[in-house]
Amino acid sequence: MNKKVILDKRPIGLPSEEVWRYETSEIPTPEEGQFVVKHEYVSLDPAMRGWMNDVPSYIPPVALGDVMRAGTIGKVVASKNDKFPVGAIVSGGGGVQQYSLGDGKNEFLVPANDALMPKFLGAMGMPGMTAYFGILDVGKIKEGDRVLVSGAAGAVGSVVGQIAKIIGCEVVGIAGGPDKCKHVVDTLGFDDCVDYKSPDFKSALRASLPKGIDVYFDNVGGETLDMALAKLRKGARVVLCGAISQYNTTGQIQGPKNYLSLLINRASMQGLIVFDYKDRYGEAVMQIGQWVAEGKLKTDEDIYEGIENFHSTFLRLFNGNKRGKLILKVN
Numbered sequence: 001m002n003k004k005v006i007l008d009k010r011p012i013g014l015p016s017e018e019v020w021r022y023e024t025s026e027i028p029t030p031e032e033g034q035f036v037v038k039h040e041y042v043s044l045d046p047a048m049r050g051w052m053n054d055v056p057s058y059i060p061p062v063a064l065g066d067v068m069r070a071g072t073i074g075k076v077v078a079s080k081n082d083k084f085p086v087g088a089i090v091s092g093g094g095g096v097q098q099y100s101l102g103d104g105k106n107e108f109l110v111p112a113n114d115a116l117m118p119k120f121l122g123a124m125g126m127p128g129m130t131a132y133f134g135i136l137d138v139g140k141i142k143e144g145d146r147v148l149v150s151g152a153a154g155a156v157g158s159v160v161g162q163i164a165k166i167i168g169c170e171v172v173g174i175a176g177g178p179d180k181c182k183h184v185v186d187t188l189g190f191d192d193c194v195d196y197k198s199p200d201f202k203s204a205l206r207a208s209l210p211k212g213i214d215v216y217f218d219n220v221g222g223e224t225l226d227m228a229l230a231k232l233r234k235g236a237r238v239v240l241c242g243a244i245s246q247y248n249t250t251g252q253i254q255g256p257k258n259y260l261s262l263l264i265n266r267a268s269m270q271g272l273i274v275f276d277y278k279d280r281y282g283e284a285v286m287q288i289g290q291w292v293a294e295g296k297l298k299t300d301e302d303i304y305e306g307i308e309n310f311h312s313t314f315l316r317l318f319n320g321n322k323r324g325k326l327i328l329k330v331n
């Protein structure tokens with residue numbers, strides 16, 4: 001049987017457990033050209049919160065009554081598609097369920113083994129692609145740049161900062177709590193990390209950026225974005241990747257006040273949607289894979305178990321009670 005998580009109601013603010021319901025159905029049977037994937041892991045991403053809102057976005061919202069949309073990785077267990085034979089490891093958007101039906105249009109064969117599967121949801125998967133194209137193509141970093149990264153202990157931010165270090169930048173991270181900041185510096189190799197949950201956050205951030213910043217990679221938005229704007233140097237680039245501090249806001253989204261800094265500094269601020277780089281994912285996977293193999297880039301996955309624990313695990317994205325890429329093992 002296939003256990004699945006269905007979106008039942010639209011959330012207001014932080015989603016409560018009642019917005020989803022659990023259902024069980026027969027495992028699907030493939031028709032000609034189709035295959036069935038048994039999901040090992042489901043990717044839990046902040047974007048899932050946005051997909052629950054019935055508002056225009058870069059993709060349509062999850063419809064009420066549909067399986068909750070999510071990235072997945074698993075093995076083909078039944079197939080009528082020669083390109084996706086039984087045993088192949090497949091990544092796709094199979095949703096929060098134990099099995100899904102694919103036809104190869106939105107699924108990728110992944111050169112993983114059982115142990116590597118979680119990495120293909122993290123540094124070698126969508127968050128890694130986001131980091132790679134965001135910091136290199138949009139942020140246009142070069143050696144010697146001063147780079148600030150929020151969400152620095154998370155799936156995207158941890159890879160952004162490490163790539164910037166590989167390129168030869170000076171990198172400061174922002175993360176929640178002293179333990180995460182220590183990890184960002186000691187393990188991930190950032191030059192410094194500022195704890196945004198500390199009462200001294202503002203002064204500590206100012207102190208860590210005495211010469212300002214050339215690139216700000218924004219994962220959190222809100223007040224932190226405003227503080228970063230105030231520190232831009234001439235010609236700086238701001239990469240708008242995400243704004244997690246605003247995703248559960250029930251009132252007005254907090255927009256930047258310090259935007260005149262862009263004008264004064266001839267700086268730019270550009271949004272990024274990783275799916276626009278789909279045709280170049282191969283390039284990023286190869287390069288990140290090489291850095292990982294050479295020991296230059298560390299990957300970090302935080303894996304929880306059981307599809308019935310979806311709600312409490314999902315909330316870890318917002319309460320910070322996790323480190324690196326958040327993953328749910330569902331089979």
Ligand SMILES: NC(=O)c1ccc[n+]([C@@H]2O[C@H](COP(=O)([O-])OP(=O)(O)OC[C@H]3O[C@@H](n4cnc5c(N)ncnc54)[C@H](OP(=O)(O)O)[C@@H]3O)[C@@H](O)[C@H]2O)c1
Pocket residue numbers: 045046047126127130151152153154155156157174175176177180196219220240241242243244245246272273274275316317318319320321322323324325326
């Ligand atoms: N544009 C794209 O194509 C694209 C693709 C992927 C991801 N994203 C965005 O990139 C950002 C990071 O995604 P991710 O997958 O790497 O998630 P993540 O950083 O692994 O997980 C979310 C983290 O955000 C931090 N956080 C939660 N609430 C916060 C708040 N109110 N203020 C500041 N920080 C808060 C927490 O870290 P702490 O413990 O440090 O607080 C938490 O661990 C998200 O905004 C996401 O939407 C964008």
